Amino acid sequence: MNKPFGNIDAPNHVTGKSIYVDDIPVMAGIVHIKIFDATIAHGIIKSLDFTEAEQVEGIVKIFSYKDITGENQIGGIIPDEPLLAENEVHFWGQPILLIAAENEDAAEEAFHKIKIAFEPLPVITNPREAFAKGKLLSPTRKFVLGNTSEAFMQCKYVFEGTTESNGQEHLYLETQGAYAHPTEHNSVRIFSSTQGPTAVQKTVGRVLGVGMNQVEVDVARLGGGFGGKEDQASTYGAMAALVAFVLKRPAKCILHRMEDMRMTGKRNPYSSDFKIGLDEQYKILAYDATFYQNGGAAADLSPAILERTLFHSTNSYHIPNVTATANSCKTNLPPNTAFRGFGGPQGMFVIESAIDFAAKQLNISPTIIQQKNLLKDGDEFPFGQIVGECEAANCWNELVANNQLEKLQADIESFNANNKLVKKGYSLMPICFGISFTNTMLNQARSLVHIYSDGTVGVSTGGVEMGQGLNAKMMQVAAKSLGISTSKIKLETTNTTRVANTSPSAASATADLNGKAVQDACKQINERLFAFIKEELKLNDEAIAFVDDILHINNITTTHNWKELILKAYLKRTSLSAKGHYATPVINFDKTIEKGHPFAYHVYGTALTTVTVDCLRGIYEIDAVKVIHDAGASMNELVDMGQCEGGLVQGIGWMTMEEVVYNEQGKLLSNALSTYKIPDIYAVPKDIDVQFLNTQKDNLAILKSKAVGEPPLMYGIGAYFAIRNAVLAFNPNSNITYNAPITPEKVLMGLYSKK
Ligand code: MTE
Ligand code: LUZ
Ligand code: MOS
Secondary structure: OOOOOOOOOHHHHHOOOOOOHHHOOOOOOOEEEEEEEOOOOOEEEEEEEOHHHHHOOOEEEEEOHHHOOOOOOOOOOOOOOOOOOOOEEOOOOOEEEEEEEOOHHHHHHHHOOOEEEEEEOOOOOOHHHHHHOOOEEEEEEEEEEOOHHHHHHHOOEEEEEEEEEOOOOOOOOOOOEEEEEEEOOOEEEEEEOOOOHHHHHHHHHHHHOOOHHHEEEEEOOOOOOOOOOOOOHHHHHHHHHHHHHHHOOOEEEEOOHHHHHHHOOOOOOEEEEEEEEEOOOOOEEEEEEEEEEEEEOOOOOHHHHHHHHHHOOOOOEOOOEEEEEEEEEEOOOOOOOOOOOOOHHHHHHHHHHHHHHHHHHHOOOHHHHHHHOEOOOOOEOOOOOEOOOOOHHHHHHHHHHHOOHHHHHHHHHHHHHHOOOEEEEEEEEEEEEEEOOOOHHHOEEEEEEEEOOOOOEEEEEOOOOOOOOHHHHHHHHHHHHHOOOHHHEEEOOEEOOOOOOOOOOOOOOHHHHHHHHHHHHHHHHHHHHHHHHHHHOOOOOOOEEEEOOEEEEOOEEEEEEHHHHHHHHHHOOOOOEEEEEEEOOOOEEEOOOOEEEOOOEEEEEEEEEEEEEEOOOOOEEEEEEEEEEEEEOOOOHHHHHHHHHHHHHHHHHHHHOOOOOEOOOOOEOOOOOOOOOOOOOOOOOOEEEEEEEEOOOOOOOHHHEOOOOOHHHHHHHHHHHHHHHHHHHHOOOOOOOEEEOOOHHHHHHHHOOOO
16 A cells, blocks of 8 residues: 655655745735845944935835834844844844845845944954853853763873864755735734744744734745754744734745855854773773854854753763763854754764774774773663663674674775875764753644545644655654555645644654654544444444554454545544644653753664775765664655765765855855855765664654654764874874864875874
8 A cells, every 4th residue: 555655745846846935926015025234243333324225216114123013032042132133243144134125136236225334343253262251152061970080090091182073054955034924913924944833933923022823834844954944944934024014015035045154053163172081991981071162143052952962972882980061152153053963963073083082092993992882771871861772782783794894994904005195994983862852841742633524634743844754754654543545645734823832843853753743633533433433333342443444343354444434424523633742751851960861762873984085185085884773663764764865975064075164254255155065976975875773672763763864964973084094094193183074175284294
């Protein structure tokens, strides 16, 4: 019946039929919004004159913060970010005015007629400098297990170092944007490209000064989010809604690619210190890490991202003594934000660097330290959760066995011995990623399931389809729960009037949370439907169920089918709709002691990356990435494979070629696709081989199919170390530091440097 299928939108995507915000047919009288933004990263607005600009033909109105009908505030976790700057600007690209025009040309012309003068203030772009000056976005956090200062004294080997990991531009294909129109009773409807429809709703309510019930947000799909639209889509939703609300006209705000790159925050760069201590057997006894997160000019999601850095600071390893300290530093960059992995990758890069550094000093392979310290059942994470159903060793061992690691090591050594100007390198990268929002409250979801009288089904959830295949999975869950074919099921848009108080589609938990809410709704409908059927067919204790649209009684097929019985149930006035709810059980976390059981479960995996470096030019190729990934009992292997491959390549991009560059004045230099390079078809590994570790263990994953959205990104960290190892094979005295991304430029410098 249900043939394997991947993303249900795929045929429409490739034939151009899928609708994104800018494709929605607009109402007559549409107003176009262009943002006038700061051309300085920090300063006082000395003067601002837009009278001439307002005279341009086609300009409807130019909005400043004074035109905001509610509160000029969009900060989600901490109220520290205005929608439109008032007297001071804190980052280059900060919105100051909204030009509302009949057409885009008029808006463009008016943009150039606005006169503004700034009094510059000191610009900070470096998180350590911000920390030294006491500029923090949120209080310092510290996770402690055991006692590191005592443990370091017991260590045979102790090593210290620093690392840097840079930001990452989300580069979703669909830029940020929203389309809003006024509705009756002083209300507004917004079509938004957001991962968080409720976040947009709440922000719009606040900015307009109206109740959430006056704000309807609708999301069909996103052309990618990757975390960049978890919080920051609210800005553009609020802008479109404000203009529509005040002018009583439909309004649209869609960012140009360069505006998007300039105005929006990115993955948080981190600067970190580590100290690692090992015993004679290379067991890690103690680990200290201090993280300086570059938060940008406002908190946005950075305090939550900071927390996840701590949760993943020991990656897939058991370390009995840990002190991990994290600071969210306020700088004059656009507020940095969620990006696939949400601080986890940044934390993992530091422990992997520490292990690599220790191995290099000890003149052994880092794989020895990695393997010896892998997590196992019963170990304690630094935040108190006890490891259970651990797959760390299973993934590692299967990968090593499948790929004959020892032979591969020998082959690489002999290749390097025989080639002077081309060197190969490899690395292993284990991962362990916690599934659940670290903020326990957010781990809830709802659904709304309608069965129409012809037997077709409409499913709404609070989850957003952003390319990750959520709708395919929701369709499968509903089909399985009801016992009908997927062809009877349609996934509706995500709409705040159908499903309220949604958590953002994030933390890789969307399918788990919303899928369980769909199961709950289907269960309620089944109860009523089966009661009706028993009465109708005069049954008593028989077990009844639908299988492939056919009614089964005591596991035996009947001549009754779904369509017929649904119509009969409706005619007998049975309710065929239900609202489902789910809240993850068990999880908890107490921030006052930084201990608890925050994650429903963990996802594990290991990647083996091999690379070849051209030692004349510094360029490199990723030869192969072999992965064993813990997908649980994957419910949709096509979708999950797509997530593994896409996440891996996105992680490789972050670690190797994607370089976000701001100058000292806080101006983004890598501001277009000509200066910011993401992996293209030529840069992806020549060979990607992902195998699922097939397990049927009982866990809180939907249908035991583990969350897959973010974890594979962290396999990409392996590429960094593989390339670095190839550089060291050419030049063992290289002074190459732990500073990602490892661009060809850095490789070239590393190849010809001296300690
Ligand atoms: N895959 C695609 N194609 N597009 C995206 O925007 N976002 C990633 C991941 N995979 C994303 C994606 C991120 S950051 C997250 S948190 C998850 O998908 C969110 O979806 P999930 O919770 O259903 O895994
Ligand atoms: N968003 C969030 C996330 O608010 N909390 C999280 O724990 C999280 N984790 C990953 C991605 N987004
Ligand atoms: Mo993903 S960073 O949780 O949107």
